[in-house]
Amino acid sequence: MFDLVVKDGLCFVDGEFVKANVGVEGNQIAYVGREDVRGELEIDAREKIVIPGLFNAHTHLAMTLFRGYAEDLPLKEWLENKIWKVEKLLTARDVYWGSLLGILEMLKSGTTAFSDLYMFMDEVAKAVGESGIRAVLSYGMADRGDEDKAKKELKIGTDFVRNWDNAFNGRIRAVFGPHAPYTCTPDFLVRVKEKARELNTHVHIHVSETRWEVEYVRERYGKTPVRLLEDIGFLDEKTVLAHVVWIDDEEMRILRDKKVSVVHCPISNLKLASGIARVKEMHDLGINVCLGTDGASSNNTYNLFEEIKMTSLLQKVTTGRADALKAKEVLRMATENGYKAYGLKGGKIERGYLADLVLIDRRKPNFCPTYDPINSLVYASYGCEVTHVVVDGELVVEDGIVLTLDEDRIIDKVEGLKEKFILERT
Numbered sequence: 001m002f003d004l005v006v007k008d009g010l011c012f013v014d015g016e017f018v019k020a021n022v023g024v025e026g027n028q029i030a031y032v033g034r035e036d037v038r039g040e041l042e043i044d045a046r047e048k049i050v051i052p053g054l055f056n057a058h059t060h061l062a063m064t065l066f067r068g069y070a071e072d073l074p075l076k077e078w079l080e081n082k083i084w085k086v087e088k089l090l091t092a093r094d095v096y097w098g099s100l101l102g103i104l105e106m107l108k109s110g111t112t113a114f115s116d117l118y119m120f121m122d123e124v125a126k127a128v129g130e131s132g133i134r135a136v137l138s139y140g141m142a143d144r145g146d147e148d149k150a151k152k153e154l155k156i157g158t159d160f161v162r163n164w165d166n167a168f169n170g171r172i173r174a175v176f177g178p179h180a181p182y183t184c185t186p187d188f189l190v191r192v193k194e195k196a197r198e199l200n201t202h203v204h205i206h207v208s209e210t211r212w213e214v215e216y217v218r219e220r221y222g223k224t225p226v227r228l229l230e231d232i233g234f235l236d237e238k239t240v241l242a243h244v245v246w247i248d249d250e251e252m253r254i255l256r257d258k259k260v261s262v263v264h265c266p267i268s269n270l271k272l273a274s275g276i277a278r279v280k281e282m283h284d285l286g287i288n289v290c291l292g293t294d295g296a297s298s299n300n301t302y303n304l305f306e307e308i309k310m311t312s313l314l315q316k317v318t319t320g321r322a323d324a325l326k327a328k329e330v331l332r333m334a335t336e337n338g339y340k341a342y343g344l345k346g347g348k349i350e351r352g353y354l355a356d357l358v359l360i361d362r363r364k365p366n367f368c369p370t371y372d373p374i375n376s377l378v379y380a381s382y383g384c385e386v387t388h389v390v391v392d393g394e395l396v397v398e399d400g401i402v403l404t405l406d407e408d409r410i411i412d413k414v415e416g417l418k419e420k421f422i423l424e425r426t
């Protein structure tokens, strides 16, 4: 008798869809096969597609509060004139409610785990704990060349890792999140990486997001961001770089050789006119590429199905090849590659992997007829087809309802918080 069984679903196993029963014991998948297994809790998946949970590998979760707040601006102007100003008004409670809203949206669209880099991270951790979702969390640090600030930031980041890593039965992993090579000095980045190595954890950072950033770093330090990071010994298999839009061939080989993971955020990159990353080339070279939405202010959703489709379409048009990146490869980027980037054994429906599972209703007009479920998922999903979500062996979404959170209350709260940010805008 398993703790939970998902019965008769069309499951994504080893890159193929097969009819199978999935047995869960504790927080792990303990059985995948055709035997008639029983569970304390049984979910009928006869009309469902079952996939490993989606991993949103780069977010600023509480930016749900600024969804639709400042639009149609390039990254530098958007950050300096809008976002950084309004973020000064944020309180710990705002971040708590904004995070719950983001989690609600992610769970309902099949995301079981996310990696966040922001502020008031204790509040994000509390929201993660209550909601049942899985998360890799980091305090977003920047020293901006100020030694006092460097010390303070590193202390907040380190305390956060010490206080929260492995909390909630390991559902939270706490890592370091220096903002970017243009807001952090090389000396500060070296200290952050040393601390991360000492505490045996990952580092999550924005790199080469815009052409402006690359030029700025080159002018200031005489080399591009990726080369700078290589020279200071920052890159290894526990380094996760978000964006990586502007890199050359040699930098791509550096990332591959150092076993660095890259988070592709196509919609944010398009919306801020940052550019289109060379995802197919990175993938073909063997770099672990995963997917992220970035913050809700530059996206504007946390629906990873949109990133999946956009990733596929952009690589087809930039390479001029309709066969660039197969549907299956993009689904893997959105699932197992995200878990792998942060050293988690998840993102696969396989014995011994974390029990993070998503059930998707096949009987939807946009999925009909289903010749191959992979094509429905990658090219025809809205995200709202998700019916059930299991995280860490626990059922957290049932028939589209998030069991752990009060959806109406969260929406009311966040609508109520809007007022003070509106004043700042004028």
Ligand code: NI
Pocket (backbone or CB within 6 Å): 058, 059, 060, 206, 242, 294, 295
């Ligand atoms: Ni970002």
